[in-house]
Amino acid sequence: xxxxxxxxxxxxxxxxxxxxxxxxxxxxxxxxxxxxxxxxxxxxxxxxxxxxxxxxxxxxxxxxxxxxxxxxxxxxxxxxxxxxxxxxxxxxxxxxxxxxxxxxxxxxxxxxxxxxxxxxxxxxxxxxxxxxxxxxxxxxxxxxxxxxxxxxxxxxxxxxxxxxxxxxxxxxxxxxxxxxxxxxxxxxxxxxxxxxxxxxxxxxxxxxxxxxxxxxxxxxxxxxxxxxxxxxxxxxxxxxxxxxxxxxxxxxxxxx
Amino acid sequence: xxxxxxxxxxxxxxxxxxxxxxxxxxxxxxxxxxxxxxxxxxxxxxxxxxxxxxxxxxxxxxxxxxxxxxxxxxxxxxxxxxxxxxxxxxxxxxxxxxxxxxxxxxxxxxxxxxxxxxxxxxxxxxxxxxxxxxxxxxxxxxxxxxxxxxxxxxxxxxxxxxxxxxxxxxxxxxxxxxxxxxxxxxxxxxxxxxxxxxxxxxxxxxxxxxxxxxxxxxxxxxxxxxxxxxxxxxxxxxxxxxxxxxxxxxxxxxxxxxxxxxxxxxxxxxxxxxxxxxxxxxxxxxxxxxxxxxxxxxxxxxxxxxxxxxxxxxxxxxxxxxxxxxxxxxxx
Numbered sequence: 001x002x003x004x005x006x007x008x009x010x011x012x013x014x015x016x017x018x019x020x021x022x023x024x025x026x027x028x029x030x031x032x033x034x035x036x037x038x039x040x041x042x043x044x045x046x047x048x049x050x051x052x053x054x055x056x057x058x059x060x061x062x063x064x065x066x067x068x069x070x071x072x073x074x075x076x077x078x079x080x081x082x083x084x085x086x087x088x089x090x091x092x093x094x095x096x097x098x099x100x101x102x103x104x105x106x107x108x109x110x111x112x113x114x115x116x117x118x119x120x121x122x123x124x125x126x127x128x129x130x131x132x133x134x135x136x137x138x139x140x141x142x143x144x145x146x147x148x149x150x151x152x153x154x155x156x157x158x159x160x161x162x163x164x165x166x167x168x169x170x171x172x173x174x175x176x177x178x179x180x181x182x183x184x185x186x187x188x189x190x191x192x193x194x195x196x197x198x199x200x201x202x203x204x205x206x207x208x209x210x211x212x213x214x215x216x217x218x219x220x221x222x223x224x225x226x227x228x229x230x231x232x233x234x235x236x237x238x239x240x241x242x243x244x245x246x247x248x249x250x251x252x253x254x255x256x
Numbered sequence: 257x258x259x260x261x262x263x264x265x266x267x268x269x270x271x272x273x274x275x276x277x278x279x280x281x282x283x284x285x286x287x288x289x290x291x292x293x294x295x296x297x298x299x300x301x302x303x304x305x306x307x308x309x310x311x312x313x314x315x316x317x318x319x320x321x322x323x324x325x326x327x328x329x330x331x332x333x334x335x336x337x338x339x340x341x342x343x344x345x346x347x348x349x350x351x352x353x354x355x356x357x358x359x360x361x362x363x364x365x366x367x368x369x370x371x372x373x374x375x376x377x378x379x380x381x382x383x384x385x386x387x388x389x390x391x392x393x394x395x396x397x398x399x400x401x402x403x404x405x406x407x408x409x410x411x412x413x414x415x416x417x418x419x420x421x422x423x424x425x426x427x428x429x430x431x432x433x434x435x436x437x438x439x440x441x442x443x444x445x446x447x448x449x450x451x452x453x454x455x456x457x458x459x460x461x462x463x464x465x466x467x468x469x470x471x472x473x474x475x476x477x478x479x480x481x482x483x484x485x486x487x488x489x490x491x492x493x494x495x496x497x498x499x500x501x502x503x504x505x506x507x508x509x510x511x512x513x514x515x516x517x518x519x520x521x522x523x524x525x526x527x528x529x530x531x532x533x534x535x536x537x538x539x540x541x542x543x544x545x546x547x548x549x550x551x552x553x554x555x556x557x558x559x560x561x562x563x564x565x566x567x568x569x570x571x572x573x574x575x576x577x578x579x580x581x582x583x584x585x586x587x588x
Binding site: 007010011014017018021022088089090092093094095096097098099255 | 307308309329330332333335337339341342343344345346347348352356357359360361362388404
């Protein structure tokens with residue numbers, strides 16, 4: 001345990017150095033969520049007049065969705081980083097060091113989670129400046145960031161599968177965007193469940209993003225909704241099992 | 257006991273490519289062992305199995321008596337590996353790259369820093385220690401990569417085509433450093449497609465071609481095995497294959513084994529006391545009415561050894577790295 005911590009800590013520290021040194025790595029996944037936050041909150045600001053909307057403002061409604069979107073984007077950075085490490089020969093260097101294979105994985109996960117949390121923090125700060133209010137205070141914001149980061153890790157498994165199968169950073173990014181958009185719009189991220197067309201509402205019920213967004217939304221607007229949080233964690237766990245199994249298989253195939 | 261023992265190693269990649277086909281050899285402690293062969297011969301595959309990056313299909317490989325498949329960790333502690341395509345983190349400084357490798361090999365922070373500093377000095381990178389590796393020239397990156405392979409003080413250093421793409425000056429400086437390293441007790445396992453490099457460095461070498469070891473021995477013994485110096489007859493520009501064939505037949509009379517090599521417009525034979533038999537050769541060629549453009553006597557080279565044992569000339573290719581993901585674990 002201490003050994004895994006020590007080893008993955010070295011690899012985590014490497015990623016942190018890169019993150020600080022190349023700020024683009026931090027803002028790469030943030031550009032699109034920030035634009036969405038600024039534009040959507042204005043364009044759709046009158047939606048709160050719709051009967052049944054149920055939130056104080058569209059901004060209050062939107063902030064959790066943008067945090068979730070940031071986690072999705074951040075997750076796709078993980079796969080791109082994996083391709084970069086393979087291409088640069090760094091992964092070989094880690095594989096030949098007398099460290100556990102699991103330390104390589106954990107180091108990457110911790111680093112992904114840290115970056116994702118930092119990105120979510122930026123979104124929270126910008127929304128505060130825009131006038132958003134958080135019902136559960138600092139503790140709620142922290143919980144929101146942790147939930148988003150955990151979900152990001154689970155989603156990162158998917159991006160690593162694509163990255164390892166295609167071996168191409170650009171392609172991973174494009175596929176990531178192609179997946180992110182439908183997944184996001186086919187959830188309750190931008191429209192409350194009761195205002196969605198019936199078929200879409202049904203689809204949204206089977207969409208993992210819906211559960212994450214709803215848990216975050218409760219934290220921002222109403223309070224500690226433990227049912228929603230439990231559901232979000234359950235969905236994240238289930239998703240992680242699937243994507244990590246796939247990513248492990250893809251990894252084995254790639255190094256075979 | 258041998259430091260590295262490779263026993264009936266076979267590696268077949270998914271898709272059926274037989275990269276290494278039943279090879280066996282040993283490397284003794286203190287040697288500079290040259291592994292010589294053209295691109296795609298199986299050199300890299302063999303190294304990657306020994307350094308635990310690739311699982312063999314069958315066969316047994318040990319380093320210092322430890323099985324590389326059953327017990328990879330202690331093997332990783334004993335080996336350093338500088339791959340053909342350099343692996344440095346461009347966003348980290350030279351120092352940070354080295355310290356990280358040292359830490360991953362279990363060195364305490366202070367010890368990792370001390371070792372890194374020492375290596376930066378030896379590799380003449382001390383002035384750029386704090387600069388990001390991304391700003392380095394090819395030669396500097398190669399030296400840094402070598403440093404990474406050495407930071408934990410390995411017993412045996414694996415170098416996969418360490419001088420491919422380096423200018424002659426840097427190449428010679430690297431040779432010098434490798435000799436010095438070897439004199440301090442580090443065993444070196446080196447692959448190369450440059451025959452002169454193998455000749456200059458290796459205390460013993462094996463020639464591998466198409467996944468099979470063609471021959472092994474010290475460079476001097478291998479050359480002596482050709483049976484003497486080379487006599488090469490070169491024909492004029494308008495000579496056809498018939499003339500070449502005729503010249504080769506004449507030369508065969510002077511070979512102990514009755515063999516002569518045929519090239520485009522030239523033929524070569526190895527014979528003892530080549531210089532003193534030159535007059536005879538001239539008379540014989542004249543007698544057979546072979547028009548000669550040039551006649552020369554030379555010492556045998558490793559190229560000749562290669563040709564004799566593989567049936568083809570060494571083809572040097574400056575390969576561009578293909579996508580690393582395809583290569584990853586898959587290179588031969």
